[in-house]
Amino acid sequence: MRRWVLTLLIGLFVLVDIAPVLAQDNGAVQVAQAQKRRTLFDLLFGEPEPEPVQEQKPQKRTAPAATAALPPPKPQVEKAADATRLAVFGDSLAIDLSKALERYYAEDANLVVINQGVSSSGFVRADYFDWNKAIGEQIAANSFDLAVVMIGINDRQELSANGETLAPLSDAWNSAYQARITDFLAQLRAARKPVIWLGLPPMSKTEYSAAMSKIANIQRLASFAGGAEYLDIYERFLGEDGKYSSYGPDVNGQNARMRKDDGIHFAAAGADKLAFYLSQTVKSFYRGAGTTLAAADPLAGTDAAAMLRPPYQGLGQTRLLEVAGAVIPISRVAVRADDLLLAGRAQPPAAPFTLEDLVNAPVGRVDAFGVGAAPVAAENVGR
Template identity: 70%
Template sequence: MKRLILVLLVAVLGLAEAGTAYAQSTSGDRVLVAQEQPKRRTLFDLLFGDEPAAPAPVQQPRPQVQQAPRPTAALPPPKPVIEKAPNATRLAVFGDSLAIDLSRALERFYAEDQNLVVINQGVSSSGFVRNDYFDWNAAITKEIEANSFDLAVVIIGINDRQELSAEGQTHAPLTDGWNAAYQARINAFLSALRAARKPVVWVGLPPMSKTEYSAAIGQISALQRMAAFSGGAEYLDIYDRFLGEDGKYSSYGPDVNGQNALMRKDDGIHFSSAGSDKLAFYISQSIRSFYRGGTVSVAVADPLQGTDAASMLRPP
């Protein structure tokens, strides 16, 4: 009996291993259909069931590789703010918009000098012609009375090529009447400073990009030079120091470190930051006669000292 059962099981196993089956079509033709070859089953599978499928492999997550942050360029630490001494020398910068830029450059130049403080007294669009807009002679008298400064630096004139009205007359720019009235106003300005025993550095004007305008500014600088000499001021001529190698106007030139840099702004009139810093350096050399690290010499510079004209009778 056991042998019969074993034979029947083997027969069933043979039928299960058949590789093909027949299907009947609607027309009655037989079509041979290929079937997928199943897994070969053993007698053990028939008696005890199929072997359980192996579990799917578990994929381990790949570790995330963290990229090191890119190094960034560190900014230089800010310069420490130096507190000015209570008795620091007060350097006032008077003039037009050129004076405003110059005062900022002087602030940078003397930032670490606790014995000198820069006072910006520049007034944009001002000059010695339009005293109806801003009267510099009245302003300097007020500042002297207030004793608001110890040392004066003046740079002015880029707005002065225009008609000047004085004593009921109007003079065209740079005519004889204009020149006389213009120089008289500067003389009065410097006389007030000299009487108050305030040292003065008068800065001449630089070349300009437009030829006609530059020529007019050159004539104004010449009048200022004569007034400075007669008024006992130190005159700083900067014209040649801001020319190109060809002797003409140039927007570029050597900076305080000798490197070629932009010296002027796009308008061809004002200084760039590098140009203002260069001018501040020149002024620092000029005021050595008056400022020596915390003290100001009240001796007024006399351009005629050592000449035959020194003994001439001159107004105080």
């Protein structure tokens, strides 16, 4: 009995270790996997069952989410040596427009776009940048063939003229502002340079937008007087509710962002849309090789053909067409009322139709006016 108790006490304090297994492999001693040390609890109640090893499943690698890819860049086309040079003059809006025009005409070898925009410029602060002086220098250098102008977002400020400081959009300010634009266009007209003047779009801030609309109206009047083509774009960039909208249909009819966060400048899609509208007016002056047939000259062979013929469309061209007889104004009175009826005669009659002639006109003739004599009745009267 004592021996059994002594053995039990010894077992309470003695821990059984299992030495790690050593193995010799090519002269290198490797330690085998060490076994777990057993405790007194394990001796009395048995070793716990080993926990099952959870098999780690390989993680599936998910493919990266597809991202929208930019369209491939258009191939660069080498411009022809005699390509038409379209210069864009104006402020930062003109810079946005020139970049869009470069994209639009990227594959046209016969037209090159020249960016002449100057940020923060306008017709008010001639001390910062004098556009009348600059256009004179460009004309003297013969650096362009067709001028596109878009300017005005920096012009709502005081204007100095004749030693006076004029309040923005006052009557005196309007006159001085229009005079500067008139001088600008006069130089281009004298140099026989076609001009397309773009109006201003709606702006996000109501007060500022109203001021820009007034400035655009002054530019419109000056353009008409100076013989420039005026392209009104205001309604093109309105929302469905008739108000300013940052989004709208692009050139493909898809809803896209038209304007930048400042509510003034154009986003890329808006500038591209503006370039498309402008391209329709450019066709009046530029016809790409092989794309459009040359228009017949309506003044050829007439007295108006020898007159001064500016290379722009407008009231002046209409007057030339009137001189040539190609266009007859509605206010013009015909020389003879019977010109159309008696067109086959070599000479018009010496006297106009009398009332008797109208009454005796046979029924069905255009000049009977419903009171003409019936042919049968006329024969009966003769009998």
